[in-house]
Amino acid sequence: MALLELDRLSVGLVTEHGDRELVHELSLDLAAGRTLCVVGESGSGKTVTALSIIRLLEFVAPVRTSGQIRFDGEDLTGLSPDRMRGYRGRRLGMIFQEALDSLNPAQRVRRQLVECYPRHLREQAEAKARALLTEVGLTDTERVLNLYPHQMSGGMQQRVMIALALMSDPDLLIADEPTTALDVTTQAEILALFDRVRRDHGTACVFITHDMGVAAQVADRIAVLYRGKLVEIGDRDEVLTAPSHPYTRALLACVPQLGVSRREGFPTISEALLDKGEVATETLVLPPHEHPVDGAPLVVDGVSKVYGRSGRSLRAVDEVSLEIAPGEFFGLVGESGSGKTTLGRMISALETPTSGTISFGAHRCTPKGLLGSEREFRRATQLIFQDPQSSLDPRHTAARIIAEPLRELIGLRGSELDSRVTELIAEVGLPADTAGKLPAQLSGGQRQRVSIARAIAAEPSLIVADEPTSALDVSVQGQVMNLLLHLRRTRTLSLLFITHNLSLVLSVADRVGVMYRGELVEVGEPEQIRLAPRHEYTRRLLAANPELPRLPEPGLLNR
């Protein structure tokens, strides 16, 4: 008998305008000791499903549940709150996405680990805590037990979370995107650890992820959700290599992969095609290069950025030199703390370097600040921010946001301004009625299009794009990347594309730079970096990169 069985589970959110269905008649099952990956994009209902199983959702949102969740034969949906509490922790363990948010910041690791044990069993509990910490790779147990969560790195925190979830030997572990907030190299370690620990303890696992590459590594079975409905469930290899549903195929096709060039455009998921049937991906045709590339290169010469005073200083960027030719698509890849964002902010003159010079045409950015007219510089260099949610003023309409640089940098007013805004909205592929909408009324992809429209409004010749797609779903990522590729064809535009996603940047950039601990350790063409990496760190990045098994039918890519 299956350990966990969902039988036509529907979850509806109670709102003032009636129920909104988040999960629709979901049926699946999981045998003891097996791992089921639930894969889907944002809004697919994967997290709702996970939280419904352990019944935590009712604490954060007013929901109505129908159908059954049978765990070991017992229907969890019918249990009283008291009896349900007996299941949580003891039989159902949970690992959350943000380990730092899930650990109590005011308690040491020791207390949090032994917390659920009765007082007279504390000694046993502590022995167990030590054993588990060793098992999750924190061998320095005495020190770790005495740490507070903020004193640990993200990877250590997630290891502690895993140990915490295992303290009571649950039969089922629910992990909600446990590695999404981590760097790829850390992610690879945690996934390997997770897999090992799970097998050693014989724990069944529901693993929620948006990343097909992660699912490929940990799953026995994969379930694909789309808009609250199960579109496909099957063994891992079957789903990955011979997906039966067009949505699954489309999702797989959208994931950037090493060695697959996307310089001629990314496939994207078309909802219209999906409703009709077989093939759900489409690839747009990019226009040929219209503009002859000329103009000045961006030259970064020996630039460093040091935070803090001497003694306790941090070298965020260390003696970086690079050159970006006019019209070039330069990818800068690195993990968190590598200094890539700081470098991007210095190039867009939001920070001044501690030493070194950045020159772009007539503009110079030096430790003394920006030399010359800031207005001229801003016209030439623009920035696209990572999170479109926070880079758009929530109280301004899309039109007002896009008009801002036109007013401030070009001095457009009146009807001229309005018509330019309308043109820009059309150019980034947004419907005309977007103009009057507030950011909250737009989807993530639409918001990022608005911020791209704002960036190109002043017709810059260089755009620094700081992780512009990392907050987006893969299918939307494809659309935004296509827009950037399209703009580069139709305008004279160099791109400095900052990202942590190695597969993505290697598939589109002309040249790629790898940053590690503030230093630019390697620069080269994508193929050279992929096939013949020179630096040890680049090799580690490549090894940790989550990859999909190759699809046997390349025809699916619809090219």
Added chain:
Amino acid sequence: MRRNRTLVLAAGALGLIVLIVLVLPVFLPSVSATDPVHRLLPPSAAHLLGTDSYGRDVASRLVSGGRASLGLSALITVCAAATGLVIGLVSGFFRAADAVLMRVMDAWMSFPAIILAMALAISLGASLWTELIALTVIFTPFTARVIRSRVLAVASRAYIGAARVSGMGRWKTLLVHVFPNVLPLALVQVVVLAAAAMLVDGAMSFLGLGIAPPTPTWGNMIAEGRSYLVTAPWLVVVPGVTIMLCVFLLNLVGSALRQAVDPRARTLHELQRLRTRTT
């Protein structure tokens, strides 16, 4: 829905009180007409809330005292909110100004509020204007701090950086991007401030440091009535309950507004509601 009902009811009741205070004095007996024969009368049909030690009609004095008490509280609120808003905006957004302004505010707040107000009132002489100045001075730092912390949060959002990339100047950014995003909180703050101002204003005129008798205020009515607490309790109870009612209503409006403005408070509120429903 329930949230909005509270807001509407409490705001409506407050509006009614203001209306009564503005309109009713026209129809009531004179405030200052003394009548020693009918002193300390309990509430009756002729004198709805009784008379005081000089035989003056308490209802008339209550309503007309409301003009002074409510009016002055409102004035104090507006002044303190405006200065606090400006100081909070500037010190939250400009780091150099922040160091100076916030140290001044810290020093300011380290004085016990009512004693500072008394000292100011005594040195400048008790009058409407000194009370206004004294209480504005007291309440400004509180508002400034609340606004500043919000400004700091807004200033760290990426759209402030985006405005800079779009070539917008600092002051304009403050006005166009920061101020509108701080405004909802400022409105909540105004209501909370009004409640506090009412209480401190009552205390000031109770101590004889506000508007001087014979002009009635709720505070000095309590002060005058306290000698007759046993024989004529209505002299203290009537203005006391009125102050309480106003402050209570203001607090209700304040928390309802906060829930409307602050999504976190709203979520908390809804969850509480949900918990009570499920258990």
